Amino acid sequence: MLQVGNSLSTIRDILAILAIVVGGTWTLWKFTRERQHYVSANVKLSVQHKATTKGRTLVRVTLHIRNIGKIIMRLDRALVYLQLLEPWDEESLKSLESLDSEIRDEVSPVAEANWALVDNGERVIHFGTGQKDIEPGEEDEIPFEFLVPQDTKLMLVYGYIRNSSRRGYWALGDKRGTKVIEWKSQELGWSRTMYYSLPEEGAELSCKIGNK
Numbered sequence: 001m002l003q004v005g006n007s008l009s010t011i012r013d014i015l016a017i018l019a020i021v022v023g024g025t026w027t028l029w030k031f032t033r034e035r036q037h038y039v040s041a042n043v044k045l046s047v048q049h050k051a052t053t054k055g056r057t058l059v060r061v062t063l064h065i066r067n068i069g070k071i072i073m074r075l076d077r078a079l080v081y082l083q084l085l086e087p088w089d090e091e092s093l094k095s096l097e098s099l100d101s102e103i104r105d106e107v108s109p110v111a112e113a114n115w116a117l118v119d120n121g122e123r124v125i126h127f128g129t130g131q132k133d134i135e136p137g138e139e140d141e142i143p144f145e146f147l148v149p150q151d152t153k154l155m156l157v158y159g160y161i162r163n164s165s166r167r168g169y170w171a172l173g174d175k176r177g178t179k180v181i182e183w184k185s186q187e188l189g190w191s192r193t194m195y196y197s198l199p200e201e202g203a204e205l206s207c208k209i210g211n212k
């Protein structure tokens with residue numbers, strides 16, 4: 001009976017070990033397959049404006065970030081550009097007319113005009129380590145303010161947040177005729193754009209929110 005009891009105990013120990021191994025393997029597979037080890041976020045833009053007494057218009061752009069992933073999100077850089085659409089810039093319109101109908105550029109494909117920036121229309125914020133951490137399920141916002149010329153009527157607002165946890169990716173490459181897996185450095189992040197029109201002088205405060 002003692003031998004049978006020892007055998008049963010050994011079998012239970014083996015089954016327990018197998019359960020731990022299977023559970024760990026399943027968790028790792030799920031974690032990798034569903035990309036849970038990567039930062040994941042929802043990003044939105046909101047824009048407000050107000051005429052000032054200085055002959056310029058105050059524009060406030062806010063980046064809204066929600067961490068929808070499973071790991072902490074650490075931000076190190078965010079930026080906003082205000083690009084001028086109206087009054088229309090002839091050079092920008094020409095760049096739009098010159099775009100090919102089919103874009104084949106593996107390095108930096110572009111299918112939009114090279115719109116000029118609004119005067120004073122660029123802001124970049126650099127965060128130190130731990131200054132802008134967002135826990136899973138939580139959200140935060142980053143505000144930017146600008147003073148733009150009062151004759152500005154239509155802008156393209158561009159917002160970007162850099163993903164500090166990913167600075168490149170693994171890809172299949174070719175080295176002297178041999179296929180190899182190699183690391184390609186590339187800045188990755190989240191970007192959003194939206195059109196924003198400014199009414200005539202004296203208009204009330206307005207706000208628009210866009211996902212793209």
